[in-house]
Amino acid sequence: MVHDAYICYDEKDQQISEAICDVFEQNNIRTWIKSRDFSSDDPVDNITNAISDSKCFILIYSKNSKDTNYVITEVDIAFSRDIPILIFSIDDIRIGKNLQFILDRKKMIYSFPDTKHQLEILIKDTSEFVKKPINKIKIK
Numbered sequence: 001m002v003h004d005a006y007i008c009y010d011e012k013d014q015q016i017s018e019a020i021c022d023v024f025e026q027n028n029i030r031t032w033i034k035s036r037d038f039s040s041d042d043p044v045d046n047i048t049n050a051i052s053d054s055k056c057f058i059l060i061y062s063k064n065s066k067d068t069n070y071v072i073t074e075v076d077i078a079f080s081r082d083i084p085i086l087i088f089s090i091d092d093i094r095i096g097k098n099l100q101f102i103l104d105r106k107k108m109i110y111s112f113p114d115t116k117h118q119l120e121i122l123i124k125d126t127s128e129f130v131k132k133p134i135n136k137i138k139i140k
Helices: 011-026 043-052 069-080 097-103 115-129
Strands: 003-008 031-033 054-061 085-089 107-110
Touching (some): 003 011, 003 043, 011 031, 011 054, 043 069, 054 115, 069 097, 085 097, 085 115
Parallel strands (some): 003 031, 003 054, 054 085, 085 107
C-alpha cells in the first residue's frame, strides 16, 4: 500500500512522532508510522516496503535518534531509493557523523522556537513532495 510519507523516529520519541503523524493525517497526508502500521510477520520486509512505497521520508531527528542503528538504516534505505527526505529536528543538535553524508544537504526544519509554525512548514513542504497541495493547513 502506497503512503504519502514514512515517519522515522526513535522509540523514545514515539509520543511526539504520533502527534506529528496526526497533524499530517488532519491535512490529508497519508502516513506510515511504526507504532501503528508495523507488522511483525516479516519486520525487515515490512519496514523496507513501507519506506519504498512512500513518496516522502520524514525523519524526526533528536538526541535519541541521531545514533540509533534502526534510524540510520531506515534513512539509508530512503536515500538509496531516492525518496525525498525532510528532517524535523525536535532537539537543538547537529547531524551526527554517521548520517552527515546522507543528510548534509537535506532540508532541516527545527521545531523551535514556534512549533506550530514549524509544523506548518513541514506539512507544506511534504504536501509539495507528495503532490497534494494544501490551501489551509490544519493544526489542532
